[in-house]
Amino acid sequence: MPRPPTMADLAAHVGVSRQLVSLVLRDAPGASDETRRRVREAARELGFSPHVAARSLRRARSKDLGVIFAPAHSTEPEIVEAIYPAAAERGYDVMLSAQTATRSTDQAVEELLGHRCAALIVIGSDLKHTGLRAVAERSLVPVVDVGYGRRNQFYDVVRSSGDRGIEELVDYLAELGHRQITYVDPASMPPGPLRRRGYERAVKRLELAGDIVSMPGDYTEGNYFEEVGAAAARTLLERRELPTAVVAPNDHAAVGLLHTLIRNGVRIPDDVSVAGFDDALIARLSSVDLTSVRQDPGLMGVSAVEAAVRRVEGQEMRPRETVVETSLVVRSSTAAPRKRG
Amino acid sequence: MPRPPTMADLAAHVGVSRQLVSLVLRDAPGASDETRRRVREAARELGFSPHVAARSLRRARSKDLGVIFAPAHSTEPEIVEAIYPAAAERGYDVMLSAQTATRSTDQAVEELLGHRCAALIVIGSDLKHTGLRAVAERSLVPVVDVGYGRRNQFYDVVRSSGDRGIEELVDYLAELGHRQITYVDPASMPPGPLRRRGYERAVKRLELAGDIVSMPGDYTEGNYFEEVGAAAARTLLERRELPTAVVAPNDHAAVGLLHTLIRNGVRIPDDVSVAGFDDALIARLSSVDLTSVRQDPGLMGVSAVEAAVRRVEGQEMRPRETVVETSLVVRSSTAAPRKRG
DNA sequence: TCATGGAACTGGCACGTGCTAGTCGCTGTC
């Protein structure tokens, strides 16, 4: 298997010096139109592709944004998708590194640092503040946390306004006429406290009774949240009277709750309105059709790139916090409360 | 922002030559235990991480497997997750490149070739045979297609035995006593023809009537398949009599079908058994609980790595086809048919 | 006393590219 052609090969093929080939391929001034044409043609003919390792070795500063993400998570792929065009627009390449069950965030960080990325974007990491701070201090490079972090002086934070999202959701339910709105709180969910604050603010402002069903247990991915929702539903069913609306800060929990209520003869939304958070795929299933709060993953990706580039290019070295607005998605799982006899 | 330390920095810090540092970090023989200890300690202290660009520049052959995947697809993340440990075990690193709405497979290929990957693993690409063949011929490097391809002399193929999976599913339904088993065929789905062949084989062998509802339309991701299933259900409901079982070669289609039937008063599985394919997340929802055929994404990832490594290391240059077995996952959407009056 | 040999360590080139500092030849100007 022959090795891929280098600039020297192109130069020999065309009959010029290697430096001139470099000039042409970099679109730098100093070559005649005719030469440019011939070099480009040779590049196409020989199937040349620049050796990025050599290039980034020579270049002092790199033009790569390192992105750490967990393929198993559901919303992160959309963020990753948005990062590519946003980075390209600003002249940066993207280098992905996955964090999986068998591959820690630290390993992913180490790989990206090995590639001398200009900045690290960490999406939905399992790292807490101290972990991220350690990464930021070790890497000597701007770090952007996309997820649930809070403003700090070590790394940038991009998060969605979960509190305002929940607040808006409760407002909407109240406008429909609901006065008894229960909130299911999966205690250990990372973005939990923030979203709960939104509920508490709305309850206070609207002068509602307020009712929080707190569900303990460790945070894990996947179907766990469905169980949390089902358990919360059972708790509610044991009461003398159901609330007219239930909010869960997670779609999977809301779906578990919804189905458990239905199976126990509760009609949705006639008897009880149910709403979730995330606008996950299951919320959009026609059989579920769950009112939810949508985070804008595209905007989060773009914001992350903006934050990284801002600090890489030294315009503003202090880490910031970027809050991306959420939006309410009303579906058929919520409606005005029925008048109760 | 100071630049990251190099081997030369470590050497100066310890008071030895750069080459000795290189020796130690490569675990090559020729350094005393004491020196090793001091070098390693300095590396930790200064936060050294090897510059992979420089390393791969120097090394003739690279130890990177390039992986192209579409973050938006649902099963691919699991394959990607499996690739990491499989590659690590064989001494290879993984380099990811995403194929998105705004980023073509060709762009992804170009990036990975720029990194001089030793092989390319293309997961669930939108490229047809000619496209993949072009990639294989251009890249001068082994290419592995994970998806729906067929055996050929240009690139390796790793796919699951969709035909046998469907066949096994029909066998299972027949054993339950079903004789009228309808197959919903979303015509343009890439793995469609293969799976359909499985149905046809089973029908012939078991001497069933056979009934294929073919649904035209272009293949797109996401909720489209639900619509396909819903439309198929409407077609069936217009008939004088329903079959006792329906198989759809895609979970989303099966779910759309399932819910449309339920909404029209059909009881599942009492009146009709419904089964899907993929064992997707929605199939596992307690409210859906769909009998399905599971593809083993982990095994597909490992097989892809094996195929790539086999050809990189020149043991066997001819591309192969690897077929990964599927397995039946029985849930509550299927049961023995009710005796009809 | 001196060759032998191995362990521990160093010198130096190479990988493919970017970039600065040139060289060369031609044209226009006084």
Next chain:
DNA sequence: GACAGCGACTAGCACGTGCCAGTTCCATGA
């Protein structure tokens, strides 16, 4: 006719690492 100026091109070093070919030192043996 000397020389500045300019366009087109080239020489050569540097980036950080891997690895081959040494070199030094010290213990061993005859």
